[in-house]
Amino acid sequence: MITTGKFGKYGGIFVPELIIPALEELEEAFLRYKDDEKFVEELEFYLREFAGRPTSLYLAKNLSKKFGCKVYLKREDMLHTGAHKINNTLGQGLLAKYMGKTRLIAETGAGQHGIATAVVGAMLSIPTEVYMGSEDVERQKLNVFRMELSGSSVIPVETGSKTLKDAINEAFRDWISNVENTHYLIGSTMGPHPYPTMVKHFQSVIGKEAKEQILQKEGELPDAVIACVGGGSNAMGIFSGFVDDTAVDLIGVEGGGEGVETKRTGATLCKGSEGILHGSLSFVLQDNDGQISEAHSVSAGLDYPGVGPEHAHLKVTGRANYVAVTNKEALRGFELLSKYEGIIPALESSHAVAYAEKYSKIEENKGKTIIINLSGRGDKDMFLVAKEMGVEV
């Protein structure tokens, strides 16, 4: 490898020997093309014309009044396929094309990253296969149909807990067997180097835009930036724009599930400990022996027992704070934003909204300016939320 891919002590390449040459090839291509004029121009074209960038930074005036803070929303929910995921799948899809790869594979939990990969595969004419835990296939039939409509095959994974982490294991196994022609398009700032760095790079467009926009609108930086954290890609994307501005508080909100103190939680940074999962050293939910635990959150995107290694670094260095909100609180965030602003957020993003309300209730935070990264829209969650609210749809 040309670079080590470490964030402090976290990150690295904890993978079987068979994959190493593929990581070397990927790192080399990423470093070569990330600033290549033609590549950058082509990616910018697709981000603009296909995905719908830039997204607006919207002043949520009703919510601001209710919270007693100035609340801005970075509207990633407005992007094609409904979430920030497309920023990364366009970047990696294009990179795979430049590398001459003829097949894409991806993992997906709820299906958002799967869909974002499927549409890019269709658009770039690269055959795409998506691994998805069989439990998730059952729970997210509509998203499976969407992926299939875009020409991708969805492969149900029957091993382990039959959810996201097992889909990742299976995608790795596929990649181990097919490294020569296949690019594994990982959907978050996790996995072995160069993925955490590369995915952040492709998501950093969020932070870059948000910074320019807030400076234009407010003439100064915000007091806090709040984003939900599962694997951590939308948070890394927006944090990257502000990480050097130490006066800006960076707050990552994890899926607390039924409570951080319970076993049914996805709050890896709040509750987990150092460990190695899916190729990098970071925080993981695990038992005393290092066996990986199953995570839980009402939001499938936050339902993962690992987290990107750079978040571990930001946590231990104190540059970012990580908090958790419960399923119940997240549902309140969902309802608040829908009712006050007419914007229906994804359940993942609802965690950030819910924490913003808590933040605003702290006396010293009154009147502060905050940006919430609204990472996705809630269309995908309609049935689940209706069920939770006791409404029949």
Next chain:
Amino acid sequence: MKPFKRDLDNPNQIQSYQEMFQEVKNRGEGAFIPFTVAGDPDFDTSIEIVRQYVENGADALEIGFPFSDPVADGPSVQAADIRSLNSGMTTDKCFEFISRIREFTSIPIGILVYYNLIYKKGLEEFYSKARNSGINGILAADLPLEEAGDAVNMASQYDLDQIFMVAQTTSNERISEIVKMCKGFLYVVAVMGVTGARSDIKKSTVDLIKRVKNHTDLPIAVGFGISKSEHVKDVIQSGSDGAIVASAIINIITKNLDDLDVAKQEIGSFCKELKESTKNR
């Protein structure tokens, strides 16, 4: 089989990899190294399965410590890991398992683990327990040389062999780096993929064996996809010093979960057959 009672004060009683490979070579054979997951399907049966290995010609043992997320393994080993964990295996019980094996054999024992098991326990504690239980070598499937510095130091501190894998995708340059760190033997991955039984040994495997042999005097053992006696014969005749058989044996356990006596018998005769096929070097 020689009766063996381990004496902790006399570690020389345990055969080293070097001694074993030399002895096997002197007999004009290759080493037969069967694999199982410790505690599959439960602690006691698993001990009996290993006893079958030893009584039917194993020259060394490869013991997997079960892990919840074994990315380098195919369905057979994954299922074995889950059976073992469900039966209550822990890392400490795995060490106890090795100590129990040491009551009846002195042949080299290597363990195959995922690095999180070592990291979580703490390297010092893991390697010291490995040493005390009678392990010869440690291979962490997800620990490439870039990340292996601490493990290699700890292994040398406890006089254990840190074992590494090379694969078809590994460049000559990398092989040279890996053999500098590797002790005991070099694990050569036969196929492009995860563990699992396969139908034939490809020419690419033969080429890899020759390529690796040009880079090292370390003994090499070929694993992944070695599932029948013809495979064992092929890799030994192609120049490998040993053959590691995993999934094909585990499949016998999987198939006979409701009658483990049958499994033990079948494993015994399968091992005998596999050992026979190492005898034409």
